[in-house]
Amino acid sequence: MTAMSLGPAYSRLWTATALSNLGDGIRSAALPLLAASMSTDPVIVAGVAVAGQLPWLLLGLIAGALVDRFDQRRLVVLVDCGRTALLAALTVAVLTGSATVAWIYAIAFACGVGETLRDTATATLLPPLVNDAxxxxxxGRLVNAEVAGNELIGPPVGGYLFGVAMVLPIAINGGTLALAAALIFSLPSVFAPAPTSESKGRIWSETMAGLRWLVRSRRMFTLSLLSGTFAFVDSMWFVVLVLFVQQILELPAAIYGLLVGIGAVGGLIGGFLAARIVRLLGPAPTLTTCLLAAAAGQLMLGLASEVVLAALGLAATSAAFGVWIVVARTQRQRSTPRDLLGRVTSASTTVVMTASPLGALVGGLIGREYGLRAAILLGVPALVIAACLAYAVLRERREPAP
Structure with a gap:
């Protein structure tokens, strides 16, 4: 089935999401390459990625309050137009030779702020456009568009375009955002926030109201913690994968790239099959099964001594993660009051965005002290425990309103 089968409004939202994430993937490769053309210092080049990810840690919680208080459609359009203007300015700077590393850092950070707001707002755009069923x-289709653009297609395209001309990926990123803004602007006007008695003008108090609701909702709070656990464990093994392939499996770097591609394809398959699996098992059993399947995949990967078993483990873990993202996002959209969805979404995403780098740090430390296999295998019992918690809490059909 295609995006169009869910209606023309959804088709425009899907296309806008695909274009925006393709541009993000292109930019994620192009900006570090641009920095590398100005400096050979690894810290300076790596800092570009840090600048782009920092907004989630600094502004992730507040972003939800901003999304909940404004018309989400107009907010996304404003953000995409703002990022288009920034990238146009960087395009001119590159063409005139006036671009600096400071410029690149500023653009990466500003685009990261926009991405934080846009991703939060996009999660609130979907429910009014499609039937609950x-x-x-x-x-699933939106998640696949995000994964394909950000991870599978965007980065290699960005690297290729940069090799053709430094300015090309930056200009194309601006073009994809401009098209995405036009498509979002064409959506029906059904996203204005409902009038509430909440005091306006106090962003932090509104943010805390969303956090209080999340903490009091046993199912949604547990789901957020489990998502963070999944992301933490996933980062633990991924950060040592390149060394595992080279040192344990004794394979060339090209095989590492192939395995990463297999993992990305596994995630896409998971996103595609998520709806069918939920219809077959139900949401809570599906989430529990995802954690167990990921544990099995990591066990295969951690014990692998040949590439076939490693590839199967990667595909299973990535597919489970893809299904998890789709089902967790859907459960959050169904269970959260409309006027709190932005705040609950941003809080849950901030948990994941914080857990990922922490997991990478822990995985690196474990790999150094106890071996590369340990960094992969220690995640297995964590996922099994998480599956038990998911089964105990998420299978509850209803809970009292927080």
Whole structure:
């Protein structure tokens, strides 16, 4: 089935999401390459990625309050237009030879702020556009568009375009955002926030109201913690994968790239099948099964001595993660009050965005002290414990309103 089968409004949202994430993937490769053309210092080049990810840690919680208080459609359009203008300015700077590393850092950070707001707002755009029964299918296609653009297609395209001309990936990123803004602007005007008695003008108090709701909701709070655990464990093994391939499997770097590609394809398959699996098992059993499947995949990967078993483990873990993202997002959209969805989404995403770098740090330390296999295998019991918690809490059909 195609995006169009969910209606023309959803088709425009899907296309805008695909274009925006393709541009993000292109930019994620182009900006470090641009920095590398100005400096050979590894810290300076790596700092570009840090500048782009920092907004989630600094502004992730507040972003939800901003999304909940404004018309989300107009906010996304404003953000995409703002990022288009910034990239146009960087394009001119590159063409005139006036671009500096400081410029690149500023653009990476500003685009990261926009991405934080846009990703939060996009999660609130979907429910009014599709039937409730179609949410898993709609989310699955959106998640696949995000993964394909950000991880599978965007970065290699960005690297290739940079090799053709430094300015080309930056200009194309601006073009994809401009098209995405036009498509979002064409959506129906059904995203204005409902009037509430909440005091306006106090962003932090509104942010805390969303956090209080999340903490009091046993199912949603548990789901957020489990998502963070999944992301933490996933980063633990991924950060040592390149060394595992080279030192344990004794394979060339090209095989590492192939395995990463297999993992990305596994995630896409998971996103595609998520709706069917939920219809077959139900949401809570699906989430529990995802954690167990990921544990099995990591066990295969950690014990692998040949590339076939490693590839199967990567595909299983990545597919489970893809299904998890779709089902968790759908459950959050169904269970959260409309006027709090932005804040609950941003809080949950901030948990994941914080857990990922922490997991990478812990994985690196474990790999150094106890071996590369340990960094992969120690995640297995963590996922099994998480699966038990998911089964105990998420299978509850209803809970009192927080």
């Amino acid at each position: 179609d949410l898993e299918r709609a989310n």
